[in-house]
Amino acid sequence: MSESTEAGATDADTRVRPLRVRPGVRYQCQGAGLCCTDIHAIGELSKKEAAKLRLVDERVVQYSDAIEGFVMAMDPGGRCYFLGDDDLCALHAPMGGALKPYACHRFPIGLVATPEGGRVTTEHRCPCRTMGERPELTVEGATPALRDPSGQVRTAFHVDQVPLTRDHEVSFARYVEEAETPFREALQMAEDPADAFDVAPFGALTGEGVTWERIATGMVEIEGTTRADEARRYFGDAIRAFHGGRAGRRKRPWAGAFDRVEEKTPVPTGTPTEMYRDWIEDAVWNLYWTSYCSFAQLRRELVTRLWVARHIERRLRRSKLRADRAAAEAIFIVDLIGTSDWWEPVAHRFVER
Numbered sequence: 001m002s003e004s005t006e007a008g009a010t011d012a013d014t015r016v017r018p019l020r021v022r023p024g025v026r027y028q029c030q031g032a033g034l035c036c037t038d039i040h041a042i043g044e045l046s047k048k049e050a051a052k053l054r055l056v057d058e059r060v061v062q063y064s065d066a067i068e069g070f071v072m073a074m075d076p077g078g079r080c081y082f083l084g085d086d087d088l089c090a091l092h093a094p095m096g097g098a099l100k101p102y103a104c105h106r107f108p109i110g111l112v113a114t115p116e117g118g119r120v121t122t123e124h125r126c127p128c129r130t131m132g133e134r135p136e137l138t139v140e141g142a143t144p145a146l147r148d149p150s151g152q153v154r155t156a157f158h159v160d161q162v163p164l165t166r167d168h169e170v171s172f173a174r175y176v177e178e179a180e181t182p183f184r185e186a187l188q189m190a191e192d193p194a195d196a197f198d199v200a201p202f203g204a205l206t207g208e209g210v211t212w213e214r215i216a217t218g219m220v221e222i223e224g225t226t227r228a229d230e231a232r233r234y235f236g237d238a239i240r241a242f243h244g245g246r247a248g249r250r251k252r253p254w255a256g257a258f259d260r261v262e263e264k265t266p267v268p269t270g271t272p273t274e275m276y277r278d279w280i281e282d283a284v285w286n287l288y289w290t291s292y293c294s295f296a297q298l299r300r301e302l303v304t305r306l307w308v309a310r311h312i313e314r315r316l317r318r319s320k321l322r323a324d325r326a327a328a329e330a331i332f333i334v335d336l337i338g339t340s341d342w343w344e345p346v347a348h349r350f351v352e353r
């Protein structure tokens with residue numbers, strides 16, 4: 001497979017162009033509807049978008065202290081007010097989708113600017129990214145989602161220097177050559193993705209009084225009934241399981257979204273091992289981790305999340321879920337919680353060696 005690229009960089013876009021899609025990424029919106037629920041805050045909405053949406057319905061927008069901006073409000077069932085009973089967005093078609101917020105238009109596709117161009121990223125919390133018949137994503141296919149309302153491809157996230165360890169930063173080119181490429185090659189070669197990491201899951205954390213038991217307790221005992229809260233409890237249960245603890249009874253309020261995609265996929269399109277490898281590749285490729293941990297810490301936290309995902313997959317398979325479906329739900333949980341305020345401070349506390 002060759003890497004999909006777009007030529008024609010302009011001076012203004014030197015870190016965004018050429019756009020680059022990681023080889024092997026597959027995605028097709030299958031109308032799961034999960035992205036329009038309380039798995040995450042949906043936004044940030046611009047002030048203009050918020051004002052327009054409020055004209056349609058006062059309830060649909062709220063201010064989020066967490067992101068210090070406007071986001072879509074959720075109805076009492078934890079769904080966007082515009083998500084219909086058919087699980088389709090009521091704003092998608094009318095007026096050519098002019099009222100649909102940019103953040104919705106874009107998800108699960110993202111972009112990070114680097115000295116070698118813009119890396120197109122995808123989020124694996126979306127079952128349409130992990131399951132089902134999906135064409136390979138190309139630059140041409142991704143570009144419409146990346147254009148803002150003015151038609152510009154833009155990103156707020158730039159990476160120039162990369163921390164290999166907490167006190168050793170290198171240029172982006174050196175990071176790719178010395179760290180990322182060898183890791184990706186090892187991941188492709190390894191029969192078991194866990195073998196590509198030369199570290200074990202969990203392990204020591206820095207910080208006085210910071211223990212896995214306390215982290216798990218914080219995740220499991222959180223109050224709240226959103227889909228994100230329940231996903232966090234699954235994650236906390238897995239941490240406890242690694243350390244000999246027992247899991248509580250849990251609901252899966254996201255199951256309907258996975259049912260919809262599974263119904264359209266009578267034959268699995270990938271094995272759990274392939275799905276985990278794909279997720280790990282993207283978790284490294286998106287460079288988002290550079291904002292809170294080093295590459296050395298990333299290896300430890302990713303092999304830990306892989307362990308958590310596999311534990312959740314086994315747990316779900318005991319409920320007779322199909323293997324790819326169980327893996328997709330497990331990846332949804334570790335992808336969602338792994339980029340949350342709960343996990344990022346933990347990733348920052350992994351001892352590097």
Ligand code: SF4
Pocket residue numbers: 035036037042072080081082083084088089090091092100101104105
């Ligand atoms: S506006 Fe449409 S796409 Fe955006 S969250 Fe609501 S239903 Fe989903």
